[in-house]
Amino acid sequence: MSNRELPWTVLRQTLANMPADWLTLTTHRLDIYQESQAKTAFLDAFQALVQTDRLDTESLAQLPTAYDYIRLGHPLSCLLEWALMIPVGGQAAHCISFASTTMPFLAILRQNKLLGKATRLLHTGTLPIQLDPHTLRQVYGYSFELEQLEVGKEPRPFAGTTVWYEEQPQLVPFQERGGCAIQLMQVQGLGTIVWLAAEEVQDYSAEIQHVRRRETIAMTPQQSLCALQQLVGERGPVPSELEQRAQHLPVLEQLVREITQSPSGKPLFASSGLSMQYALMMGLVAHAQEHFPEKQIAFVVPPNCYGGTNDQARRVAALLPQVDIVDFPVDGKHDMVSSLQTILAQLAAVDAVPYVIAEIPTNPRVEVPDLEALAACLLQPQFTPSGTAAVPAVLLLDQTFCPNVPFLSESSPLHAVPTLSYVSGSKFPSGGRCTAAYASANPAAEEYMPLIEQQLLLCDNGATLQQLEILREQLPSMLERIQKAYEQTAAFVAFIREVLPQAHIHFVSEALAQRGFRPSVFSLDLPTRGTRPEEREAFKRALNLRLIERMIREIPEESKYCVSYGQLKGCYWTIPATSTQGTTKEEDKDYIARVAVAPVFNLARHQEVFAAFVEELRAEGVVSS
Known part of the structure; x- marks a missing residue:
């Protein structure tokens, strides 16, 4: 196989013999996974099988774990990225697939903001309908130019990173485009693929991968399989899922309302727990910017909670000067309520907007605070040094460990506290079969949900059709x-x-x-x-x-x-x-x-x-x- 020959025969043989787990597993064993070799260990071993012509199911099943969690990547996404780079002579590390149509662009904007570089997005057709330039600039703090280029015309010089965007009905190999450092290919119904085409941006790879790790998800196994089948000519375009997804939502919304016992509005469904948390955080940022534009925003976060929660919160704060992170000791030798009393008084003293993130029970020490005392603490009026009322706290409650507890019900001790609850669907809601998540509000927090939904749509981080189907099957039990x-x-x-x-x-x-x-x-x-x-x-x-x-x-x-x-x-x-x-x-x-x-x-x-x-x-x- 020459360096630039698309490996159709290899891909067809691999897809015919792939282990069933490649499509169904959501988590993998950590003892056969090295994080520093994510993607590369799998591809190195796979290419050794190619050289020895051992692409049988048993041999493929013995390959090293590609990523420890399907949200971050998996064998089929790695194969897809490897195959797309062969015709252009690129490295698999410089190709990254996303289930989202918009998050790849946000990943580039994030990196360039940190580097102080300008960004231009070139396109000849229409941009994704989810892409909202005003919100990206106002809420996320990103700066960029959008330019529609006439077909056949060369782009004008630009002092920054030029990104080429195109939409295809089905996956085709990338083509080199002069003057474009990064290419984004949106494939109808399957997501978007990033190619870091120019040497000057190839060190972006780790940062773009990290956005995929923390704020969204990789192209799913099912989506990757469809894309690979299109690449080798075994499948045509994938129809839009919007109508089919809409058919599942009323049933799922009712199921979640019954489980949470929330009398409030409709729940939201995201592609993963962290996708949902990102929408929650950015929705609250948008609310604070609108209602308290001169105040600092403080996300109060347990320092030992789930690492993704910690990391994502700090990543948001790193981009937005008006956002701070306040450590919130919650278990072991610390009492959640006592810690929170101290923190809320401190935030009132600087007239900040407090958003409290908590896991109940705590992870990993499985502790539950006194809910009545927690509610009293959150509802206790706080005052600024000038004597004016401080902004009341909002509780972001990760109840993944106990999704059966009706924290949002009218009889809950937290019923008067503005509370947004979310659950990772990769746990009990789906029985480990998909990475989806859902979020709900009690009446005291219902006003935040439209802004949260807006961020979920902008990031194109809604649950996929398959995820909704699995949740609909699994939630009743x-x-x-x-x-x-x-x-x-x-x-x-x-x-x-x-x-x-x-x-x-x-x-x-x-x-x-x-x-x-x-x-x-x-x-x-x-x-x-x-x-x-x-x-x-x-x-x-x-x-x-x-x-x-x-x-x-x-x-x-x-x-x-x-x-x-x-x-x-x-x-x-x-x-x-x-x-x-x-x-x-x-x-x-x-x-x-x-x-x-x-x-x-x-x-x-x-x-x-x-x-x-x-x-x-x-x-x-x-x-x-």
């Missing part, structure tokens, strides 16, 4: 699955407490469970030994990994080293500090084992293996009988 998973989890926790009382387990109490807090995750601090704190910490960390590796080795059909939970079957183990807290400050990380249990779970087998592990610890003198 969600509450039942949550209850079954909680029962399995509680039984496993009780067993560990019985056979290893020296372990410290972070899990909800029976009293909290009676109030509806029934998560299927717990965190485990194993016993340790040593004379110095550093020695004890190192021993504990090693013991955590030893337990996880044993569970995976002895129960491979169920136990998995993975960041997820809420799946339909099995047990998932991770160390938050090295997975979900990847971008969290080192001093805020939790080097404990987090365990997630599914409703279908071989409890007896896990108890048997854990008991054998405890016997080893006794034999080694780590714990006493």
Whole structure:
């Protein structure tokens, strides 16, 4: 195969033999994934198979994990990006596919704003209907030029980055265009692909990938498969999903209203939890800019919460001078309510607009604050130094760990607090089958939803048709699955407490469970030994990994080293500090084992293996009988 020959034969053979998991998995094992080699390890091993003509299903299934989470990329998106670069002699690292039509342009604008470079978007046809130049300039703070170019005419010189945009009914290879450093190809119904064509912008690759990681999603496996089939001539254009998506929304909106018990307006559906969080944050920024244009905006964020939440909040603040991040200690030795009382008083003293992000239960220590005290704290009037009323707080509540709890209902302690609740659908709502998310408001926060929806549409981060279909299938059984998973989890926790009382387990109490807090995750601090704190910490960390590796080795059909939970079957183990807290400050990380249990779970087998592990610890003198 020559350097610029499109690998049709290779792609056809690969697609014919691809493992089923390439289309269905949403999360992968962390023990066979190296983040520094995302995409490259997979493609290097794939190309070795090409050279040896071993493109059978079994060989393809043994390839290294491309990305640890399907939202960031996957085997089919990697194959697509690799194939598109062969005809132009480019590197796969310089091709990045997005499910969104607009986020690739926002990714370029973000990088150029940080670099202080001008941006020009050239196009011959129409631009995506979602692209709203006014909002991009006003709310996001981006500066750029839009220029429609006559067909056949050369672009005028420009002191900055020139981006070429084109829309195609189906995927075709890129063509080199003089004077255009970056090309964007929107493929009808499938998303948009970025080619960093000029050497001067090829170092943008990591930053554009990071936007895909944090604010949106990669082209999905199903979309990537369609694109690859178009590339080799096995499929025609994909029709628009808008009409079919609209048919699912009334049913899904009613399901979410019943689950959340919110009497408020329609819920929103996004392509991922972080896609939804980005729309929530930017919608609140837009509201503050309109109603409090002279005030600073403060996002109050737990420093040890999910790393994506932390990272995204700080990325927003890095772009907007009027946005600050305030650390919000919430668990362990800190009490969420006491911390918040102090922070809200401090923000009132500088007359800032407070937006509070919280996970309930907290992650990974699974703590639930006193909701009545939390509501009283959020509703307590605050005053500026001049004696005027401070702006009341808005609560952004990530309730992914307990989507069954009706925080938005009229009987909730939070009913009078402006509360926006969101849930990652890759967990219990879809049983781990898709990355979608949904968000709802209580009546006190309903005014924010139109602005949030506007940001979701601008970013083209709405849930795909397939995601909506999966949610419609899975949501009706969600509450039942949550209850079954909680029962399995509680039984496993009780067993560990019985056979290893020296372990410290972070899990909800029976009293909290009676109030509806029934998560299927717990965190485990194993016993340790040593004379110095550093020695004890190192021993504990090693013991955590030893337990996880044993569970995976002895129960491979169920136990998995993975960041997820809420799946339909099995047990998932991770160390938050090295997975979900990847971008969290080192001093805020939790080097404990987090365990997630599914409703279908071989409890007896896990108890048997854990008991054998405890016997080893006794034999080694780590714990006493």
